[in-house]
Amino acid sequence: MRFPALLAAAAIILPVGATAIAQHAGHQTVVSKPLASAIAAPSRTPKNVARDQYRHPAETLSFFGVTPTQTVVEYAPSGGWYTEILAPLLRAKGTFYALQPTGRYLDGYKGFLAANPAVYDKVKVVPFPEETAQIPAGSVDTVLTFRNVHNMVMAGNEAATFKAFFDVLKPGGTLGVVDHRLPEDRDTALEKSSGYLKVSTIRRIAQAAGFEYVGASEINANAKDTADWPKGVWTLPPTLSLKDVDKDKYLAIGESDRMTLKFRKPAK
Numbered sequence: 001m002r003f004p005a006l007l008a009a010a011a012i013i014l015p016v017g018a019t020a021i022a023q024h025a026g027h028q029t030v031v032s033k034p035l036a037s038a039i040a041a042p043s044r045t046p047k048n049v050a051r052d053q054y055r056h057p058a059e060t061l062s063f064f065g066v067t068p069t070q071t072v073v074e075y076a077p078s079g080g081w082y083t084e085i086l087a088p089l090l091r092a093k094g095t096f097y098a099l100q101p102t103g104r105y106l107d108g109y110k111g112f113l114a115a116n117p118a119v120y121d122k123v124k125v126v127p128f129p130e131e132t133a134q135i136p137a138g139s140v141d142t143v144l145t146f147r148n149v150h151n152m153v154m155a156g157n158e159a160a161t162f163k164a165f166f167d168v169l170k171p172g173g174t175l176g177v178v179d180h181r182l183p184e185d186r187d188t189a190l191e192k193s194s195g196y197l198k199v200s201t202i203r204r205i206a207q208a209a210g211f212e213y214v215g216a217s218e219i220n221a222n223a224k225d226t227a228d229w230p231k232g233v234w235t236l237p238p239t240l241s242l243k244d245v246d247k248d249k250y251l252a253i254g255e256s257d258r259m260t261l262k263f264r265k266p267a268k
Contacts, residue, residue: 038089054255064176162209195233220258
């Protein structure tokens with residue numbers, strides 16, 4: 001099978017054997033061949049592939065320990081960026097639940113899946129919170145949430161949502177979190193309006209729900225992001241809330257500085 005290169009900032013090189021190597025900023029990550037294949041899937045849309053340079057899916061999913069045989073929950077997949085990778089990865093031997101909050105994204109997400117049943121027919125869509133019980137308690141290997149905890153904090157439902165994550169995970173299961181990072185010395189009040197959160201805030205929320213902190217990766221860091229923009233994180237791409245105002249400046253900065261945190265449900 002031929003694996004097209006990702007963007008140069010996070011290229012995948014396939015050596016002889018069952019694994020690939022992802023290179024980013026001088027560092028190498030060993031990536032399973034099934035994951036490399038899913039990232040190179042022809043069903044991925046070009047606009048999403050173009051964002052691999054900011055989201056580093058090979059390194060991120062490797063850090064979280066996602067494998068093709070797991071039962072995985074993605075919370076709030078919305079437009080389906082990670083679904084384009086996780087669905088083919090888990091389709092043959094795993095189980096993939098899309099735990100999508102009810103509201104404006106739910107119907108759009110279902111339409112996205114329906115448009116390509118050959119790839120997405122096995123994705124199990126579970127409206128949250130109304131139908132979370134469709135996912136058996138203690139049955140999930142990994143829960144993933146990408147750039148969603150800030151929305152929980154702004155809505156005030158972070159405790160209940162993290163409890164749901166904890167309940168569906170197996171003992172020893174993994175919670176993987178990526179979100180926009182607010183420097184620790186900033187005013188905590190900014191977490192309610194800017195889209196950025198402190199690492200300490202997410203750690204506190206997770207640990208209050210019963211999780212153990214495992215560690216962090218800097219794979220999604222961006223030193224150019226100073227987290228003090230006029231329209232919060234949405235000033236930066238891909239949203240570009242200011243539209244053409246200083247657009248080139250924000251495109252040069254790129255997407256936000258992001259924390260990548262790994263937690264575990266205690267084994268006992």
